[in-house]
Amino acid sequence: MDHDRAHPTVGEVGEWGLIGHITAQLPQGDQILIGPGDDAAVVRFPDGQVVATTDLAVEGIHFRREWSSAYEVGIKIAAANLADCAAMGARATALLIGLAAPAELPLTWASECAEGIRDEAARVGASVVGGDTVKSDRLMISITALGSLDARSPVTRSGARAGDRVLLSGPVGGSAAGLALLLADQADVDPDLVRQHRAPQPDHEMGPRLAQAGATAMCDVSDGLLADLGHIARASGVRIRLDSEKFSTAALSSAATALEIDPLIWFLAGGEDHVLVATLPRQSTAPEGVLEIGEVVEGDPGVEVPGVDLASIPKGFDHF
């Protein structure tokens, strides 16, 4: 292998060089008592409750280096992890990163990915407080987020009640549409959808805001809207009835036309948008910017969309 001192690989700088390079650029928030560099980090949670969630992202499965920049990969995996925190009604304060990397990975790739994670975390005021780096022939990243409920109760998937409205915190289907454009080599049809696939940037603060508004159940749209609402329906023992007239698929239309696909498929089954779907009692005031798409009703646990043949919609994503 040629040595190029201006563009070293992680193998050339070694484990400590890599860690030093990444941690040099990590600001630490007020809640961080001990940041990177010791055996473990220490984070303050004044209310004594900690929300914790972990995610793995594998090259070739969750991202492709030829499709996304390192910075975009960092944004995307952090966004997915922060969304899980937000879905409990929490505000993330600390992230831990694991990087399993081939020795020949350029150091710039590792540091730009860490910058993407850091910047996505900074959008909610969270700090990267620690991590681990190991060698692996397959590039893989783990992220763990710790979040604060600020003394509120967590919002689980099991509290939805008949009569509640069903709300979306942002648009869905864009990530799947962007992926479809990439797969068809037609990224230029709608670069914004492609960006939503490469580096979704959902508004994580909608999580605490929906919790404060009184959300009875919540989760993020990672597997697809129908699949994720199915989790809420089963956990809560309720039926969810969506109103297709309230679906907004206008932003998906140019991609749908180009690829001759019904945009409803992306809207209902797309996944990876990492916006939130929540149920809220009818008398509660919904935060500004949410989209009402249906209601919770009595009946067999499940999701229905009157007028839409759900048999034609793919099931949610299964990793295996």
Next chain:
Amino acid sequence: MDHDRAHPTVGEVGEWGLIGHITAQLPQGDQILIGPGDDAAVVRFPDGQVVATTDLAVEGIHFRREWSSAYEVGIKIAAANLADCAAMGARATALLIGLAAPAELPLTWASECAEGIRDEAARVGASVVGGDTVKSDRLMISITALGSLDARSPVTRSGARAGDRVLLSGPVGGSAAGLALLLADQADVDPDLVRQHRAPQPDHEMGPRLAQAGATAMCDVSDGLLADLGHIARASGVRIRLDSEKFSTAALSSAATALEIDPLIWFLAGGEDHVLVATLPRQSTAPEGVLEIGEVVEGDPGVEVPGVDLASIPKGFDHF
């Protein structure tokens, strides 16, 4: 691929089958407000301080399926992670697991590995509260531990002061000696050392005990005693002088004789024992069972062992 219903793979049961199988056997401690099954877990930390650390383990680098059972791999990676918590003086309460697995991995392997993690966690009263499963051609496991300081201050690497004693919480070198026996195909020379490599079981409770005793600096022996004491010496700005007459290498002697290796190399540079090394003021009472191996002195930051040529001892492990 032949389907064998008695011995399904993770690909055959799918992501939800795998998660259901693993989480069915996970008891949840009193501090766990929300365990597996929602977007995130919620854990109670009454003192408002949370110790957090994450580790990655890659097949072929950190473990080999032909050398270790799935249960042993679970024990080993949990022990390493819990040791990082203990090294801050904390008691682990919650673990999150990430499993990246090939579709053809037997379901029993995944569940037995999870049982190893669960049982090692149970030794300190910690619960597995959540995780993530993804497909990958390379088997890899991430673990994150959250620990409680029970209102004590964390013990960092930077508090060692001249005059302090240097203490080991347990034997070191055994994991490296066991690995050397495995590599030489001589596991039968000392099965206990091989077990220490496959599934180290350090006494994690020594962490809180040493912290209570007044430890000024602490870390776990993961990279090798010299390397890990080097971290403390540099972070604290002190010199550490070890007394080779106090080293105990008797347990390593049969392996050393069989392989014609100086057991001091394993003792000083072995790593992966995950016992703790700490500095303690001379007037403090050390917990029972610790081994005093040296003292902190004034001088250039570093580690010295009078009478031993450290140039002949390998440096600590670098992953790249």
